[in-house]
Amino acid sequence: MAKGIRDKVAILGMGCSKFGERWDCEADDLIVEAYEEALKDAGIETSQIEAAWFSTAIEEQHVGKSGVPLAMALRLPYIPVTRVENYCASGSEAFRGATYAVASGACDIALALGVEKLKDTGYGGLPQRGRGALNSMFWANVSAPGSFAQLAAAYRAKHGVTREDLKKAMAHISVKSHDNGSRNSKAHLQNKITEDTVLKAPIVAEPLGLFDCCGVSDGSAAAIVTTPEIAKSLGKKDLITVKALQLAVSNGQEAQHNAWDGSYFATARAAAKRAYQEANIDKPREQLSLVEAHDCFSITELVTMEDLFISPEGGAVKDVLDGFYDADGQVPCQIDGGLKCFGHPIGASGLRMIYEIYLQMQGRAGARQRQQEPVRGLVHNLGGFPHQNVCSIAIIGKHGA
Amino acid sequence: MVGIGSFGGYIPRLRLSRKAIVDANGWFNGALRAYAKAERAICSWDEDALTMAVEAARDAFADRPRDGFKALYLATTSAPFEDRQNAGILAEALRMGTALNTMDVGASQRAGTTGFIAALDAVAARGGPVLFVAAEKRRAPAASPAELLYGDGAAALILERGDGVVKFLGSRSASVDFVDHYKGKGREFDYGWEERWIRDEGYMKIVPPVIAGALQETGLKAMDIAHFCMPCTLPRVVQGIAKQLGFTEASVRTNLDGLCGDTGVAHPLIMLVHALQEAKPGERILVTSFGNGCDALIFEVTGALPAMQKARRGVVGSLKRRKEETNYSKYLAFNDLVKMERGLRSEVDKQTPLSILYRNKDMLHALIGGRCERCGTVQFPKTNICVNPNCRAHHTQVDQPFSEFTGRIMSFTADNLTYSPEPPAHYGMVQFAEGGRMMIDFADVDSGHVEVGMPMRMVFRIKEVDPARGFTKYFWKAAPLGDEKEV
Numbered sequence: 031m032a033k034g035i036r037d038k039v040a041i042l043g044m045g046c047s048k049f050g051e052r053w054d055c056e057a058d059d060l061i062v063e064a065y066e067e068a069l070k071d072a073g074i075e076t077s078q079i080e081a082a083w084f085s086t087a088i089e090e091q092h093v094g095k096s097g098v099p100l101a102m103a104l105r106l107p108y109i110p111v112t113r114v115e116n117y118c119a120s121g122s123e124a125f126r127g128a129t130y131a132v133a134s135g136a137c138d139i140a141l142a143l144g145v146e147k148l149k150d151t152g153y154g155g156l157p158q159r160g161r162g163a164l165n166s167m168f169w170a171n172v173s174a175p176g177s178f179a180q181l182a183a184a185y186r187a188k189h190g191v192t193r194e195d196l197k198k199a200m201a202h203i204s205v206k207s208h209d210n211g212s213r214n215s216k217a218h219l220q221n222k223i224t225e226d227t228v229l230k231a232p233i234v235a236e237p238l239g240l241f242d243c244c245g246v247s248d249g250s251a252a253a254i255v256t257t258p259e260i261a262k263s264l265g266k267k268d269l270i271t272v273k274a275l276q277l278a279v280s281n282g283q284e285a286q287h288n289a290w291d292g293s294y295f296a297t298a299r300a301a302a303k304r305a306y307q308e309a310n311i312d313k314p315r316e317q318l319s320l321v322e323a324h325d326c327f328s329i330t331e332l333v334t335m336e337d338l339f340i341s342p343e344g345g346a347v348k349d350v351l352d353g354f355y356d357a358d359g360q361v362p363c364q365i366d367g368g369l370k371c372f373g374h375p376i377g378a379s380g381l382r383m384i385y386e387i388y389l390q391m392q393g394r395a396g397a398r399q400r401q402q403e404p405v406r407g408l409v410h411n412l413g414g415f416p417h418q419n420v421c422s423i424a425i426i427g428k429h430g431a
Numbered sequence: 432m433v434g435i436g437s438f439g440g441y442i443p444r445l446r447l448s449r450k451a452i453v454d455a456n457g458w459f460n461g462a463l464r465a466y467a468k469a470e471r472a473i474c475s476w477d478e479d480a481l482t483m484a485v486e487a488a489r490d491a492f493a494d495r496p497r498d499g500f501k502a503l504y505l506a507t508t509s510a511p512f513e514d515r516q517n518a519g520i521l522a523e524a525l526r527m528g529t530a531l532n533t534m535d536v537g538a539s540q541r542a543g544t545t546g547f548i549a550a551l552d553a554v555a556a557r558g559g560p561v562l563f564v565a566a567e568k569r570r571a572p573a574a575s576p577a578e579l580l581y582g583d584g585a586a587a588l589i590l591e592r593g594d595g596v597v598k599f600l601g602s603r604s605a606s607v608d609f610v611d612h613y614k615g616k617g618r619e620f621d622y623g624w625e626e627r628w629i630r631d632e633g634y635m636k637i638v639p640p641v642i643a644g645a646l647q648e649t650g651l652k653a654m655d656i657a658h659f660c661m662p663c664t665l666p667r668v669v670q671g672i673a674k675q676l677g678f679t680e681a682s683v684r685t686n687l688d689g690l691c692g693d694t695g696v697a698h699p700l701i702m703l704v705h706a707l708q709e710a711k712p713g714e715r716i717l718v719t720s721f722g723n724g725c726d727a728l729i730f731e732v733t734g735a736l737p738a739m740q741k742a743r744r745g746v747v748g749s750l751k752r753r754k755e756e757t758n759y760s761k762y763l764a765f766n767d768l769v770k771m772e773r774g775l776r777s778e779v780d781k782q783t784p785l786s787i788l789y790r791n792k793d794m795l796h797a798l799i800g801g802r803c804e805r806c807g808t809v810q811f812p813k814t815n816i817c818v819n820p821n822c823r824a825h826h827t828q829v830d831q832p833f834s835e836f837t838g839r840i841m842s843f844t845a846d847n848l849t850y851s852p853e854p855p856a857h858y859g860m861v862q863f864a865e866g867g868r869m870m871i872d873f874a875d876v877d878s879g880h881v882e883v884g885m886p887m888r889m890v891f892r893i894k895e896v897d898p899a900r901g902f903t904k905y906f907w908k909a910a911p912l913g914d915e916k917e918v
Contacts, residue, residue, distance in 0.1 A: 153774070153775045153776060155848055158849075159779070160779070160780075163787050167787070167894065167906065168795060168812075168894075168906050170858035170859075170870045170871050171849050171850075171851060171856050172849065172858060172870070173846050173849035175844075175846065175848055176844045176846030176849055176856065176858065177844075177870075180844050180859055181842070183842040183843055183844065183859070183883050184841060184842040184860075184883065186883075187884070232847075233845075234846075234847055235844045235845065235846040235848060235855070236844050236845040238844075282818055283820060285868070286810045286811065286812075286867065286868065287808070287810065287819060287820070287868075288866060288867070288868055291841070292841050292842040292860055417860060417870055
């Protein structure tokens, strides 16, 4: 059995651009904005970076293919640059690439940077795009909200929850994320909302209303990683290290085999189990200080709390309504506003979540800083559809924890 | 002898209120008000002559095996393709194999009966069975009487040696280049002439001698006919012909005007199927049609018919399965009769790579998935490695058709974001009683009336249309089982 990634790689520096409708920027402007913060935070020069991983998901809307756009934007000195894409979990993939490179000893310092410029389609929401030539000929006409909305139908059927009760719990999730976003100057949406606003909003895909859906944003985030030894040699104290990096990818079982009931993420459960093992966590409800979940839709966050084994199965509605995941709750979820309010520039999202955990661990999160000092944070980054997806889980924590 | 071994019918569920049409267009043409009562059948946005033909043929097939057919003829003047055999797509969707003679018949409103006679002749000469399907979805300009009188629908007949449920007694035809209307090459709509001339010089002079000839050929008299099927929406024409030739008043069958409307090439067959659902053994049926001449065919019902009458949806069942549509604008949009702002999301390139379509035609047109020969798991699509986590055998999948499976909704949504010609787009995961599942578009559902657990059947429908290249893509969707069958 492999020993895993725990405490082998430290985060040397991180950066994140302002997320939102960045009408005045090209993707390379956002890349540089995130990178300069990360570089300054790491206290190194570009010449010390030995390899880079670059994540974008809908590259045809902005930079195009390959690692070249990153190398050009940052004038990287002919080092290896790999472009990665894995649906909305792309940002976590860039982080995984850089982390594994350092852990393997192949390089000392590596960069993971993600960017997405989504606001140039001419309409709101994610860009309509092909699913692959054959898939486009038979897949249902699914949108992101339409596919995730189905979690609600299946969850209700399985747990006997009324539409009203589920809508109320989903509304609590969105109200909480807007509250948190209002304390985050980099967030796309910084306005507070009420439960009434959420419940009365127009329906996007039944039962998801407008405020059950995250925004589509422009933005970039970056991480520079190295070994704990090098981090210390560069003068870093109180290191933040990687505890677990897991990825589970659907193999068609949920979409084609009748074992899955549609109310949860089979991938998230598999990845969470492995991640807890890798991070040496056996009671996630007690041992996690913070969670950044992939709250593309309120219902996703709700069922994910069960898939991460924090809420018992069928118990997320109660935990959500009890405020367990609020900023002042036991395990705050989306303390930065999440995808819902910080925003969702796809290629950057996984890195943005790690950025938040990283800031919180160091007490650098400003107005939204968690009062009780966090020790371990979990990043859940998901891409695709409930019946066919990619789920990444990263656990970040204080070195040695 | 040659006979009809089975029959089927399909009329789309949506019935456009004629009052809604007249309310919209009566200001322009006051004469339309005469038709302001009752309704006409209209296709949903994802139905056309081909999809209706599939439904009518499935009704005719019922549980009967689909192999061994000698030929398949499709009659229509509203085929989706001008040069790509529409009957060939139909044969694929129906899983009839490739060893059969397929043919499109069209170019005249008489095509439904001329094709029918040719199919009967083919059975007589070379044996059967032969599947004959007529389907029609004619477009008409806004504010035209045709818009009120036309309807959409399809009928299917399986013809074979022997007496069947109805035996063919004989026919007579006349070819006359009488141009009551025509549609020129590349034209969107028909161009027609004055109704009084069509009635007096057309119907009243061309039809009677052909019917008289058919009666003479079969050795029958007019009073021997129990069911006189003749499509014609001009007033007093059919009654006039019946009176002139001595048919009883009771034998003149309803032309279904105000129910489904005049379904063009399909209409003589739809009237025949309608008659077959009510006829008694020993009764004789006359089917005529008019269009650049006239055809008349005579049949006699056998003792085998009653057993089949209740086992088919046919026209009677199709008429019962009905949803009123009072939104005329929706009809205009479905039929591309008005310039719509369809939004930027509709602009995605919809090109169909023809090589991929051909390679996957069994899956896309016939809804064939896989069944693992080792563990028995059925799955869609068919793949190299079994989806069953306890099996995972390689290369053990054999063809498993899904089109006649019924299933239940496991999860679904009504999506207002994704582009659909009829928002919200309904789709979801359907799990089949026999095993297997698919995330699939829904058809014929009503917003607010879809539920987890609802029983569904599969229907062949338009997936989308590529407007830039004029290509219609087909795939299967899940539709409410309703009262069609029990799961």
